[in-house]
Amino acid sequence: MTSGFLEDFDVGDSRKAGPYLVSKAEIIQFAKQFDPRPFHVDEEAAARSVFKGLTASAAHAFSIFIFLTNKVQPPLRALAGLGYDEMRQPNAIRPGDELDLESTVLEKRESKSRPDTGILRSQIYLRNQKHETVFQCVSSVLVARRPPPKASA
Amino acid sequence: MTSGFLEDFDVGDSRKAGPYLVSKAEIIQFAKQFDPRPFHVDEEAAARSVFKGLTASAAHAFSIFIFLTNKVQPPLRALAGLGYDEMRQPNAIRPGDELDLESTVLEKRESKSRPDTGILRSQIYLRNQKHETVFQCVSSVLVARRPPPKASA
Numbered sequence: 001m002t003s004g005f006l007e008d009f010d011v012g013d014s015r016k017a018g019p020y021l022v023s024k025a026e027i028i029q030f031a032k033q034f035d036p037r038p039f040h041v042d043e044e045a046a047a048r049s050v051f052k053g054l055t056a057s058a059a060h061a062f063s064i065f066i067f068l069t070n071k072v073q074p075p076l077r078a079l080a081g082l083g084y085d086e087m088r089q090p091n092a093i094r095p096g097d098e099l100d101l102e103s104t105v106l107e108k109r110e111s112k113s114r115p116d117t118g119i120l121r122s123q124i125y126l127r128n129q130k131h132e133t134v135f136q137c138v139s140s141v142l143v144a145r146r147p148p149p150k151a152s153a
Numbered sequence: 154m155t156s157g158f159l160e161d162f163d164v165g166d167s168r169k170a171g172p173y174l175v176s177k178a179e180i181i182q183f184a185k186q187f188d189p190r191p192f193h194v195d196e197e198a199a200a201r202s203v204f205k206g207l208t209a210s211a212a213h214a215f216s217i218f219i220f221l222t223n224k225v226q227p228p229l230r231a232l233a234g235l236g237y238d239e240m241r242q243p244n245a246i247r248p249g250d251e252l253d254l255e256s257t258v259l260e261k262r263e264s265k266s267r268p269d270t271g272i273l274r275s276q277i278y279l280r281n282q283k284h285e286t287v288f289q290c291v292s293s294v295l296v297a298r299r300p301p302p303k304a305s306a
Contacts (some may be wrong), residue, residue, distance in 0.1 A: 033216075034216040034217070034219055035219045035220065035223060036221065036223065037231070049232070050233055050295075051233070052233050056239070057219060058215075058219060059212070059215050059216040059218075059220075059235045061220040062211075062212050062215045062216075063186075063187040063188075063212040063215075063216065064187070065212075066187055066188045066210060066211060066212040067186075067188065070188060070189065070190065078190070078270075079203050080203055080204070081203070081211045081242065083240055083241045083242075084211070084237075084240040085238055085240065086236070087236055087237040087238065089234070089236075089239065113162075113182060113301075137237075
């Protein structure tokens with residue numbers, strides 16, 4: 001299995017993963033640990049919020065994005081996340097949503113300082129079962145390059 | 154308690170929260186659920202990674218940022234997160250780190266479409282006990298404005 005190196009991804013390539021079912025229990029449990037605002041943990045308070053119901057924390061959305069990134073085939077040989085930009089949530093994530101990830105390569109380049117690595121910049125979308133975007137960002141990831149073939153003995 | 158409205162924050166204001174102790178168990182537990190890459194869940198594999206040891210997932214870092222945002226005083230009357238930009242992790246988060254949040258207002262403006270709300274843009278830093286930045290981003294949050302005083306009967 002030699003796929004998932006920088007060389008295996010071209011600009012414009014799209015890869016998908018999912019679905020990820022977001023249960024009400026998981027929304028509340030995650031938010032109780034990291035983001036216990038009423039509209040993430042309390043159904044009645046959530047009904048009175050601008051969202052008119054329970055919604056997942058942005059931290060939960062980001063975590064689901066990272067989870068699904070690990071499921072993309074071929075698995076990216078990621079060495080480190082370098083940064084994330086333009087993170088937006090055009091629609092809320094709600095209990096029962098089934099989320100799909102789409103990752104499209106925007107740019108790839110070889111690292112100057114580490115010639116065995118390169119950088120992939122990708123446009124990320126998480127969409128729900130109604131094909132509404134619930135999370136998007138641009139990710140920059142340090143990826144391993146394919147090792148050169150060994151000289152035969 | 155009438156604090157935490159848009160009117161209570163001025164450009165340049167800094168607010169702090171923390172520390173948040175990041176245990177090895179929490180790093181591994183979080184990563185097993187959302188980001189089970191070897192360098193987040195397996196100490197031996199992590200020792201061989203570019204980080205030379207266990208590090209917290211970016212999703213975990215983002216979640217700790219959101220957690221500490223909830224602890225800032227006065228509590229921001231946040232209605233919704235609008236977006237996050239320029240997320241970077243100049244240094245890794247490691248077991249035993251104690252993280253402090255600093256949030257500084259970059260810009261505030263009233264919403265045109267919703268006059269009872271406004272938007273705060275803030276520069277966020279999470280720093281460890283050695284004062285190294287381990288997470289940074291720019292957050293944009295929809296915040297409630299202070300209601301006008303009621304006319305006396």
